[in-house]
Amino acid sequence: MAFHVPEDFYYTKDHEWAQVDENIVTVGITEFAQDQLGEVVYVDLPEEGQKVTQNQTFGVVESVKAVSDLFAPVSGTVIEVNSALIDDPSALNDDPNNEGWLVRIEMDSEKELANLMRSPDYKKLISEK
Amino acid sequence: MKNDIATETKKTPLYDEHVKLGARMVDFAGWIMPIQYEGLKEEHFYCRNHVGLFDVSHMGEIRVKGPKAVEALQWLTSNDVSVLDEGQAQYSLLPNKTGGLVDDIFVYCLQKNEDYLVCVNASNKDKDFNWMLENNKGADITDESSLWGQIAIQGPEALSLCDKIFAPIKVSALKRNQIVTGKFNGHSIMIATTGYTGEAGCEVFVAAPGTAELWRALLNSDPKAKAIGLGARDTLRTEMKYSLYGHEIDDKSNPYEATLGWAMKPNAKDFIGKTEILKVKEQGLKHKLIGLKMLERGIPRQGYELKNADGQKIGWITSGTHSPTLDEPIGIAYVDTAYATENSQFFVDIRGKMVKAHVVKTPFVNKT
Numbered sequence: 001m002a003f004h005v006p007e008d009f010y011y012t013k014d015h016e017w018a019q020v021d022e023n024i025v026t027v028g029i030t031e032f033a034q035d036q037l038g039e040v041v042y043v044d045l046p047e048e049g050q051k052v053t054q055n056q057t058f059g060v061v062e063s064v065k066a067v068s069d070l071f072a073p074v075s076g077t078v079i080e081v082n083s084a085l086i087d088d089p090s091a092l093n094d095d096p097n098n099e100g101w102l103v104r105i106e107m108d109s110e111k112e113l114a115n116l117m118r119s120p121d122y123k124k125l126i127s128e129k
Numbered sequence: 130m131k132n133d134i135a136t137e138t139k140k141t142p143l144y145d146e147h148v149k150l151g152a153r154m155v156d157f158a159g160w161i162m163p164i165q166y167e168g169l170k171e172e173h174f175y176c177r178n179h180v181g182l183f184d185v186s187h188m189g190e191i192r193v194k195g196p197k198a199v200e201a202l203q204w205l206t207s208n209d210v211s212v213l214d215e216g217q218a219q220y221s222l223l224p225n226k227t228g229g230l231v232d233d234i235f236v237y238c239l240q241k242n243e244d245y246l247v248c249v250n251a252s253n254k255d256k257d258f259n260w261m262l263e264n265n266k267g268a269d270i271t272d273e274s275s276l277w278g279q280i281a282i283q284g285p286e287a288l289s290l291c292d293k294i295f296a297p298i299k300v301s302a303l304k305r306n307q308i309v310t311g312k313f314n315g316h317s318i319m320i321a322t323t324g325y326t327g328e329a330g331c332e333v334f335v336a337a338p339g340t341a342e343l344w345r346a347l348l349n350s351d352p353k354a355k356a357i358g359l360g361a362r363d364t365l366r367t368e369m370k371y372s373l374y375g376h377e378i379d380d381k382s383n384p385y386e387a388t389l390g391w392a393m394k395p396n397a398k399d400f401i402g403k404t405e406i407l408k409v410k411e412q413g414l415k416h417k418l419i420g421l422k423m424l425e426r427g428i429p430r431q432g433y434e435l436k437n438a439d440g441q442k443i444g445w446i447t448s449g450t451h452s453p454t455l456d457e458p459i460g461i462a463y464v465d466t467a468y469a470t471e472n473s474q475f476f477v478d479i480r481g482k483m484v485k486a487h488v489v490k491t492p493f494v495n496k497t
Binding site for chain 2: 009038039041042044064065067080121
């Protein structure tokens with residue numbers, strides 16, 4: 001199956017994407033991740049103001065079958081949460097690259113971006129699955 | 130010597146059919162099995178509303194034959210085999226010597242006093258077979274698992290589909306928990322009116338070489354059946370609060386605590402573990418297996434702890450999911466008997482958060 005993997009995003013090996021706009025990073029799960037999960041029925045997200053650390057859990061998405069941790073692509077402070085997903089997480093399946101965004105993080109250091117993948121490497125990762 | 134070397138993943142006779150249908154395949158109890166085809170939820174509803182096909186060929190079939198068959202089964206199992214006439218089946222348990230369970234099983238009477246089929250869980254098959262041999266009372270016990278494929282046909286349209294495919298056998302005329310033998314395109318079959326979904330239907334044992342042929346015939350008929358993966362199999366059985374070995378029951382479970390006392394016939398006969406099981410009952414049951422629903426946001430999952438208002442552990446979740454039918458979270462749990470009555474409240478510890486839940490009537494979904 002062909003998944004849309006935007007070229008301007010960064011990616012984690014755990015299938016989160018990160019879109020960087022100066023020091024603000026919008027985070028979501030990839031199309032590949034939503035396909036693997038199946039229908040998302042529950043989302044647990046951090047509060048605004050909460051600190052998150054790169055590669056550490058900041059929330060949870062659950063499908064009928066499974067619980068999956070969400071890992072922060074960068075360290076920083078959560079400045080905005082997509083709270084619409086709490087009541088209706090369907091955007092995570094329907095439009096994970098846009099409307100299904102999870103949080104916005106004010107990142108501590110853009111040096112951490114070097115630890116993330118760009119789209120060619122991420123495409124390679126999911127093609128091997 | 131244990132079968133530690135058996136790490137190779139096995140394929141059922143339907144492996145190629147699953148791949149053709151685009152199934153997502155996973156390793157399950159040493160077998161490569163379809164977890165889902167189109168999607169768990171779609172499959173769950175198709176089974177509840179129409180008719181679903183399940184590849185259950187990984188399940189084990191152990192044949193118990195000979196003049197000592199009943200004596201052996203009476204000793205090995207908890208239910209009363211002597212009440213079964215030819216063509217009848219019963220749910221039963223294989224207790225161990227310490228009052229826990231080796232497995233839960235189905236016993237089918239193919240010929241009274243002479244020939245019985247025992248269907249066991251895939252994950253326990255080798256363990257069960259060895260256990261039965263070690264504790265045999267002179268019966269002729271053989272592992273026929275590789276000879277049989279097995280397809281479960283479940284849902285409100287299952288019986289009309291089966292009447293068509295298996296004619297002249299009229300499956301719809303059979304009562305629950307019966308078994309009939311016959312042929313499908315020359316292949317031996319045994320049709321059992323049992324299942325793991327709460328729906329009408331049957332489970333068909335078919336000679337392994339005929340399994341794919343039967344599967345395709347069922348998929349291409351009218352009413353139209355669809356293949357259902359292990360994912361929906363689990364949500365369907367959880368909605369009925371059916372036990373799954375490794376979740377609700379294991380080698381430490383007391384059948385009465387697991388609310389399986391109806392499969393125990395201690396007054397009818399002696400059997401392995403009877404004294405130990407009854408001792409726990411006489412001393413007063415500590416836990417009871419209950420169904421729960423959440424009063425606050427969260428999904429209960431296997432292994433989560435139940436706590437009272439003082440933060441003390443009072444139980445644990447054995448299975449939990451988001452019920453597709455009810456569109457809300459449901460859970461099965463062992464809880465201290467003091468908390469086991471309907472509407473009794475406690476908390477589920479979900480990743481450190483105390484989330485309120487209460488005991489509800491089961492099955493979660495009524496299929497009467």
